[in-house]
Amino acid sequence: MIPAADAPPSGAGVSSGTNWDELLAAACRGEGLSSAYQPIVDTARGTVVGYEALARFSGFSEKNPEVWFAAARSHGMAAELEAAALRTALAARSTLPPNCFLTVNVSPELLPTASIRRIWREEGNLGGLVVELTEQTPIDSYVELEPDLNQLRAAGALIAVDDAGAGYAGLRHLLALRPSLIKIDRELVQDVDRDEAKRALISMFGSFAGRVDAWILAEGVERVEELDALVALGVPLVQGYCVGRPAPPWAGIDLDLAHRLASKRPVARKTVIRDVLETAPTASTAALAAEAFAENPALQSMVLLGEHLRPVAVLDADTAEFGLVSPGMRVNLDTPLNEALARSMTRTKASRFEPLLVTDNAGRYAGVARLERMITALTDATEADGPRRSSGGTPAD
Template sequence: MDNKHQLLDRILEGRYLTPVFQPIVSLVDGKTYGYEALSRISEKELEMNIEELFQTAFKHNKSWELETLCRGKALEQSVYMERGKKLFLNVNCNIIYDNTFREGFTKAYLQKFGLNSNDIIFEITERVSILDTHAFTSAVEHYQKQNYGIAIDDVGAGYSGLNIIASAKPDLIKLDMNMIRDVHKDETKQMLIRALSEFGKNAGILVIAEGIETEAELDTLIGLGIGYGQGFFLGQPDQDFKDISKEKADLIKSFQAKSYIRKSKTSIYPMAGYLSRSGHTFSPYEKALKIYETLQNDPSITEFTVTDRGAAIGFMTRTSLIEKFGGRYGFSLNSKKSIQQLTSRNFLSVNYDMPVNQVSKLAMQRQYEQLYNPIVVEKEGNYWGIVTIKDLLEACTKVEVDTAMHSNPLTGLPGNLLIDQEILYRVLGDAPYCIIYFDIDNFKSYNDAYSFQSGDMMLMLLADTLNKAAVKNEFIGHIGGDDFIVICDYHEAEKYCEKVIDHFSQRVPSLYHKDDIDRGYIISKNRRGLTEEFPIASLSVAGISNRTRTYQNIDSFSADIAELKKKCKKQTGSYYEIV
């Protein structure tokens, strides 16, 4: 018997394993979704890392004994896990249909640890080939019918992942850590992860990024739309069930806000805080019976938030509390408990300054039973109030109607009201921007000589050119007449301007008679009514970025851009300048 085999037997005989738990968190608000149960060897003199231990067990046909010990230890500790959180248990796909395994997850067995099937996620690794696909699929269906969750682990590490996903129809998939490593530097990884994220949303499967180790990886994954994450950067495995630190949760929220700004086409939606109301709050230590009696006497309280030292730590609807006191034993079981023992920590909370269309999107992604619950609003980490689904939908509808009302009827682009809001949002913010004004030179003379209909065609040509040149979600507006605006959420807009000028110069001759193009000018009347020669239409382009300057008010910005526009108009032919 080799040394590793002897160590394995000693560990199994002495049960020398300690479970540790790594948090799996929401990449929207940093709240803990669940914990993956991992194992560590508890005796220092038994020198073997955990990977070697499992490899040795597999080699000597003792995987079942080792996995059983690991699961048993994790379940013993689960009595200390907050209810409502998920416990992820690693399972070899070739034992999930074993009758002995099934007997280990009966309702009676779980009740011993204060768990139910909703709390358990079987995490099936993709690294092991399935020996009996039919038996595996039947077993997965059995556990899903019993309300266990199924997660496919290490997706992207081997060849069978997609087949397992197709056959198992899991509730969650976990992306292999090798896909996550340095994802911010690898566009191919980003494309693949984005595709898996979209697949998950369309298929109703939660996607978890495993092995997040750096701030840059976290930022990139949030930008790619990944909903959940796990890794040493967020929280290390621990013998206790620990949430991630407040600093990491705040970092997630800030990256989420930054991601929204990058993706959002418009900032015209109001912030969640503007729609919120104070709501009802209770201390976590208040007796549930007292609150139950308060609700009985005040029908207007339809929900409440539990706050501790200013922070929201729990949420409950009126219906949920009444249900807790219903039934044959509800009153006797719950009347002496504090309210924090009954409230759920699995609630949606958002920052005060999150736009309501983003809040609505997050709200609609919740589980059905929570779909119409109000959303908790926080400001600087403290409870601020709640906002209802009705208020969110009304606000979003109003914005959509206003957008349609304030768009230019000819080009369909946002008009002055929306443009002003966009400029204000950028100028008074601290994110990178470049605001560019486009003006058609000699437009009035063309309009007079060729008719208003032809003038409209030139305006539509420029609008189309501005749209086709856009590559980074630029905001494009039509101020009126021949004045347009483009707002970039980046500094270096020179290439965009050059592309617009080049394409406009190529396309605009099609709107002139051949004789005028050959001559290089048209003959029309100037503003004094005198006949004059006017060159073919060109573009004057003036832009200001906050690369080297910032503004405390909109008036200073307006004065600077007006001066720059005058300078550009004095140049001959198409000309742009960005400062």
């Protein structure tokens, strides 16, 4: 019922002596159960266009929703608990801001149950509601779900598939359900700025979405570098701690972040270094870089800066520790990609595939350009179209 990345830590978990029958009965009555709402942001406009409702068990010692829903399944109360969580989430629906949608999570196997069907009847018109089908358990046949899915669509709801790229069903899930919204699994989003394979896979999902008239949403965005990479790919919707944490209804996003997104250039074919620019941490001496590597083992590279913010070299942990500074190759922001690649190949074998140091017109450090990104930009003729929905807009439009 709730993405793992948004679930609070459960600590040592629930002891074997927990009286789950009593606790679940209370939660199913709505006691101690509440909802938080995480913003979903349109990357083109820098505005909140939707919210995901997330179950919270704040009135109990065990806070982790995953533990609760697992306990409900094992005690035969899954439908009742999901119905209670849905009812709690939908209680604030009447105050939803204009031009925003609300997404709620439902286990597919519970759609035909009386408890879940009663929720939809109580709501009546489901316009502006997105029903996410989670992949917590395998689905043997989608045929049995069709009557309920058709009724949801007829009432105005849209169908979403959660955690695309992971779970039991994978692409089969997408092909069978033909959702209006495809949520990209957070495992694909994590470090997407550093992984070309993940970028390629997200682009593939985007191409599929465009063909079936759907949107894609990247969830679990935690770093601004990941956000920038997704924007560069043309992903239209994002969600995660980087843009907004779960909160009471209806939280906005940071104004600086909104301006950052709204001021981004439209996605276009990548032809110059500026189009593949990435940030990298800097240090004024190799010794300071070595200290940074020691403090953060996950750090892969740093840029050594000289006078007047001019980049000198790309350092890794070894070169920083031993002070082995070899001047790197510098290119201007507006250097054509094919020209930069040709120059890169003139370097020695030992440094041929190091990132290029990118400078502005005054020679100051602007970022780095990795050869993988440059090659991908030149060879992927379809990347310019990006994974935006073919007809534009968002589910709120």
